[in-house]
Amino acid sequence: MHEFYQMPLFIKLKVKDIEKSKEWYKNVLDFDSVFDFPGVDGIITMSHLRGIKYQDLMLIQDEQVxxxxxVIINIFSNNINRIYQFALENNTNIIQEPTVQPWNAKELTLEDPDGYIFTITESLDTDKKFDSVIDNVKDQI
Incomplete structure (x- = not known):
């Protein structure tokens, strides 16, 4: 059972094939379906997906995408290598392979089936203080 809460922010994405998109988000980003809303014909027109808490997406079926x-959507992950492997297995367009960045992160950039761009971010050193990260970035510029 999914926890229901007020979402402080969520993204709505228009998609051409809601079932194909739901499958990609499940197989690559490990997002689960929270709720599907059918239209009058019984066909799903909106799907609420969730990764971890507060990582909510709404997929909206639309012919015109x-x-x-x-716009690049950023998602935090604790296992970027797993997502990278899932992306490879699902023939995902990988824009940038997992790359260590000076802001204490490893990042992977992907494109979903409708062309939306996602950057997956994983912290490298969770004990590192914010000021130290900023100082490191300034040294890299």
Whole structure:
């Protein structure tokens, strides 16, 4: 059973094939379906998906999908290598393989079936203080 809570922020994504998208989000990002809303014909028109708590997405079935590369959705993960492997197994367009960044993170950038871009971020040193991370980034510029 899923916990229900007020979502402080969530993203709605228009998708051409809601079932294909749900399968990709499950197989690659390990998002589960919380709720599917059928239209009057019984076909799913909206699907609420969730990764970990507060990682909620709404998929909206739409014939006209115009994804944009001006928005990149960032998701935190504790196991970026697992997601990378799932992405490879599901023939995902990998924009950037897992790469260590100067801001104390390893990042992986993927494209979903509708062209939405996701960066998956994993902390490298969870004990590192914010000021130390910022100082390290300044040294890299």
């Amino acid at each position: 115009n994804s944009s590369n001006s």
